[in-house]
Amino acid sequence: MTHTTHTPTAGVGKESPAARTVRRAATRRSRPPGRGPLSRVTPWLFLLAPLVLLITFTYVPVANMVYYSFTDWDGVSPEIHLVGAGNYSELFTRPELFRVFFVSFYYLAASVVQIVVALYFATVLSFNLRLRNLFKGILFFPYLINGVAIGFVFLYFFQDGGTLDSVLSWFGTGSDHAWLGDPTSANVSLAGVSVWRFTGLNFVLFLGAIQSIPGELYEAAQLDGATRWHQFRYLIVPSIRPVISLSVILAVSGSLSVFEIPYIMTGGATGTTTFVIQTVKLAFQFNKTGLASAAAVVLLLIVLLVTWIQRRLVPDGKADLV
Amino acid sequence: MSTDVDGRRPRGIASALIYLSLVLASLVVLVPLSVVFLTSLKTSKEMTEGGGAFRLPGDWLNWSNYATAFNDGHMLSAFGNTAFILLFSITGTVIIGSMTAYAIDRFTFCGRKLVMGLFLVATLVPGVTTQVATFQVVNSFGLFDTRWAPILLYMGTDIVSIYIFLQFIRSIPVSLDEAARLDGANALTIYWRIIFPLLKPAIATVVIIKGITVYNDFYIPFLYMPSEGMGTISTALFRFKGPFGAHWEAISAGAILVIVPTLVVFLFLQRYIYNGFARGATK
Numbered sequence: 001m002t003h004t005t006h007t008p009t010a011g012v013g014k015e016s017p018a019a020r021t022v023r024r025a026a027t028r029r030s031r032p033p034g035r036g037p038l039s040r041v042t043p044w045l046f047l048l049a050p051l052v053l054l055i056t057f058t059y060v061p062v063a064n065m066v067y068y069s070f071t072d073w074d075g076v077s078p079e080i081h082l083v084g085a086g087n088y089s090e091l092f093t094r095p096e097l098f099r100v101f102f103v104s105f106y107y108l109a110a111s112v113v114q115i116v117v118a119l120y121f122a123t124v125l126s127f128n129l130r131l132r133n134l135f136k137g138i139l140f141f142p143y144l145i146n147g148v149a150i151g152f153v154f155l156y157f158f159q160d161g162g163t164l165d166s167v168l169s170w171f172g173t174g175s176d177h178a179w180l181g182d183p184t185s186a187n188v189s190l191a192g193v194s195v196w197r198f199t200g201l202n203f204v205l206f207l208g209a210i211q212s213i214p215g216e217l218y219e220a221a222q223l224d225g226a227t228r229w230h231q232f233r234y235l236i237v238p239s240i241r242p243v244i245s246l247s248v249i250l251a252v253s254g255s256l257s258v259f260e261i262p263y264i265m266t267g268g269a270t271g272t273t274t275f276v277i278q279t280v281k282l283a284f285q286f287n288k289t290g291l292a293s294a295a296a297v298v299l300l301l302i303v304l305l306v307t308w309i310q311r312r313l314v315p316d317g318k319a320d321l322v
Numbered sequence: 323m324s325t326d327v328d329g330r331r332p333r334g335i336a337s338a339l340i341y342l343s344l345v346l347a348s349l350v351v352l353v354p355l356s357v358v359f360l361t362s363l364k365t366s367k368e369m370t371e372g373g374g375a376f377r378l379p380g381d382w383l384n385w386s387n388y389a390t391a392f393n394d395g396h397m398l399s400a401f402g403n404t405a406f407i408l409l410f411s412i413t414g415t416v417i418i419g420s421m422t423a424y425a426i427d428r429f430t431f432c433g434r435k436l437v438m439g440l441f442l443v444a445t446l447v448p449g450v451t452t453q454v455a456t457f458q459v460v461n462s463f464g465l466f467d468t469r470w471a472p473i474l475l476y477m478g479t480d481i482v483s484i485y486i487f488l489q490f491i492r493s494i495p496v497s498l499d500e501a502a503r504l505d506g507a508n509a510l511t512i513y514w515r516i517i518f519p520l521l522k523p524a525i526a527t528v529v530i531i532k533g534i535t536v537y538n539d540f541y542i543p544f545l546y547m548p549s550e551g552m553g554t555i556s557t558a559l560f561r562f563k564g565p566f567g568a569h570w571e572a573i574s575a576g577a578i579l580v581i582v583p584t585l586v587v588f589l590f591l592q593r594y595i596y597n598g599f600a601r602g603a604t605k
């Protein structure tokens with residue numbers, strides 16, 4: 001992480017003279033000395049609440065989910081029957097259940113657009129432009145807006161006689177196209193909304209990374225006669241590779257787990273049902289907890305697979321957590 | 323400033339094209355929002371008359387849609403619920419995140435690697451996938467349809483903030499702890515009196531990121547607090563779809579009511595928000 005490795009040192013100046021003496025004495029980080037059984041328990045006292053929450057709300061659900069996925073449970077009845085791999089075979093043999101995966105491709109395509117657009121504006125706005133902060137604010141703001149509000153803004157945008165139709169009529173393209181009326185145009189419209197919403201986040205991440213590249217590098221590049229394109233290609237892109245790769249992984253898992261915008265805007269009608277909408281409907285409307293769990297397990301496995309592939313392809317310094 | 327790419331402005335045609343693209347992008351962002359604002363000021367008569375989305379409202383001070391949205395949409399209780407959830411989940415996240423980071427960074431103990439691994443692996447599990455089973459857990463505690471369900475979920479599943487604290491706590495010299503220990507302070511005192519106050523910048527980052535996430539979240543309140551009186555601003559706004567149907571002037575007013583607090587916070591905290599996201603999202 002190029003721009004996160006410089007560690008904030010705000011608090012260091014405040015240390016007392018005594019502390020400074022001690023620090024000089026301690027040549028390397030030493031751990032507190034063991035003082036009987038009490039000191040061995042101390043870290044666990046701090047970790048008790050976090051671990052309980054982590055296990056209760058992440059690991060127990062994951063384990064339960066895997067278990068439910070092999071049952072025919074409806075989520076309410078006290079009786080649970082094991083059905084083996086039945087849910088999984090149902091999932092993969094009923095085309096209407098599997099079809100929702102293809103909706104993800106619209107969002108995947110949208111994330112490509114999103115990353116390219118964000119990269120362009122991040123590069124451009126790292127120049128010293130007039131009104132730079134204003135443009136920065138405008139481009140980032142959509143990311144902060146409430147998803148439901150965005151859903152309504154764009155429902156009106158795509159309405160008959162709504163914003164989009166009005167804009168088009170200025171250019172003489174009087175259209176009576178129902179934007180959310182057929183599956184292809186509905187999915188393209190919704191994916192467009194997600195570009196509108198999330199470009200700002202990628203933009204700010206890229207901008208932060210670009211600005212942490214030391215200025216001397218540009219000077220050196222210019223002395224060597226590098227054009228702007230060369231600077232972008234050989235200096236900026238390699239320097240912010242970790243952030244780009246993070247954005248790609250977020251884009252893939254995000255595209256697979258789209259929920260809010262299509263649920264709010266179309267409720268999953270006209271072929272816009274995504275994987276999560278379907279899972280929520282299976283589990284909470286049709287009480288098919290077993291089948292929904294199997295679906296969720298499949299999604300989880302795909303996300304884990306993608307993450308694993310990404311980490312193999314782009315090894316970065318992310319493993320230095322301990 | 324070393325932050326500029328070579329510190330110069332691009333010139334000539336390139337510069338014109340760059341500005342053009344920036345203006346276009348700004349229009350793409352601003353036009354849909356402004357139209358909704360215009361719509362929120364129109365009367366229902368103006369709406370049925372048509373005349374296109376860009377027709378200006380007859381009366382710029384027509385706030386009646388806002389009153390309708392606020393009262394009939396139960397926005398007051400929605401803002402109250404959201405504030406309650408924000409307060410508790412942010413406080414909890416800050417305390418839990420900083421405690422975890424303190425324990426992991428400052429102690430060597432058997433099982434430390436395992437604990438770290440548990441938090442690390444949990445980042446790979448997207449929250450949306452496990453809700454079918456999480457729901458059963460929440461339900462078995464009798465927390466379904468209470469404000470405590472989202473609070474616990476936001477607190478318990480926030481790994482990002484733990485990483486932010488962990489990154490930051492490493493930059494605080496261990497010698498500070500040791501000096502305090504020589505003065506007879508125990509681990510809790512060190513955490514509370516020395517580490518926690520020094521974590522301020524990290525706390526600001528976590529508060530901002532968490533605050534925006536919680537304020538805007540739809541999925542969790544939608545699943546866990548379905549009853550009318552339990553709405554957060556997201557779910558309360560979502561319910562506009564029913565009673566207000568095609569009354570776009572009321573729906574628009576509701577949407578603007580929800581967006582305005584975000585805009586105000588953004589304008590005041592701009593710089594911290596950018597930094598928070600740049601630091602938080604990359605870990």
